[in-house]
Amino acid sequence: ETGVTQTPRHLVMGMTNKKSLKCEQHLGHNAMYWYKQSAKKPLELMFVYNFKEQTENNSVPSRFSPECPNSSHLFLHLHTLQPEDSALYLCASSPQSGSAYNEQFFGPGTRLTVL
Amino acid sequence: AQSVAQPEDQVNVAEGNPLTVKCTYSVSGNPYLFWYVQYPNRGLQFLLKYITGDNLVKGSYGFEAEFNKSQTSFHLKKPSALVSDSALYFCAVRDISGGYNKLIFGAGTRLAVHP
Numbered sequence: 001e002t003g004v005t006q007t008p009r010h011l012v013m014g015m016t017n018k019k020s021l022k023c024e025q026h027l028g029h030n031a032m033y034w035y036k037q038s039a040k041k042p043l044e045l046m047f048v049y050n051f052k053e054q055t056e057n058n059s060v061p062s063r064f065s066p067e068c069p070n071s072s073h074l075f076l077h078l079h080t081l082q083p084e085d086s087a088l089y090l091c092a093s094s095p096q097s098g099s100a101y102n103e104q105f106f107g108p109g110t111r112l113t114v115l
Numbered sequence: 116a117q118s119v120a121q122p123e124d125q126v127n128v129a130e131g132n133p134l135t136v137k138c139t140y141s142v143s144g145n146p147y148l149f150w151y152v153q154y155p156n157r158g159l160q161f162l163l164k165y166i167t168g169d170n171l172v173k174g175s176y177g178f179e180a181e182f183n184k185s186q187t188s189f190h191l192k193k194p195s196a197l198v199s200d201s202a203l204y205f206c207a208v209r210d211i212s213g214g215y216n217k218l219i220f221g222a223g224t225r226l227a228v229h230p
């Protein structure tokens with residue numbers, strides 16, 4: 001893979017559960033991202049962190065709560081989700097959010113199923 | 116607002132034939148364009164990018180893309196397709212609204228290369 005790891009790879013949860021997704025990057029990057037990938041829809045940017053500060057919250061429902069304790073780790077805390085939240089959640093990192101030239105490096109994703 | 120469009124949900128190609136995956140863009144200012152590939156159960160992998168300079172950009176795995184300003188297109192190409200090229204391909208454009216860099220992705224095109 002590309003130096004970005006995500007755990008767990010698969011998660012099944014009920015609507016009343018609380019769970020967390022974890023992302024770790026080993027590339028020395030300063031920006032980290034959460035995306036949602038649903039079938040037959042474009043990737044949806046959810047959150048952006050730049051030097052541990054949240055710089056984007058793309059109208060994401062409050063049942064998704066991100067946390068970025070340092071530039072290498074990113075979490076997505078989940079609670080009271082809905083079945084329509086079932087999707088592949090992708091984490092990405094890049095050298096610096098403000099640079100125009102830097103591509104993003106993606107993790108393998110967490111396949112989430114909400115029952 | 117910046118956007119990209121991938122007009123084909125799926126492209127079918129015989130192995131050994133040339134392939135083209137189409138992308139058109141709409142931007143204000145200079146376009147910074149990217150192609151990513153997603154293999155099954157994997158995250159997105161960066162293929163190539165256009166920032167400035169030559170209109171023909173070469174990338175990973177023998178892929179290239181041609182930037183055409185007059186047609187606002189950035190089509191992905193490969194002279195001879197392999198079965199292993201079968202995957203989901205995403206075009207993306209840089210968006211700096213909000214004062215920082217993020218990518219806007221197309222809906223993706225599934226490439227199927229048949230033996």
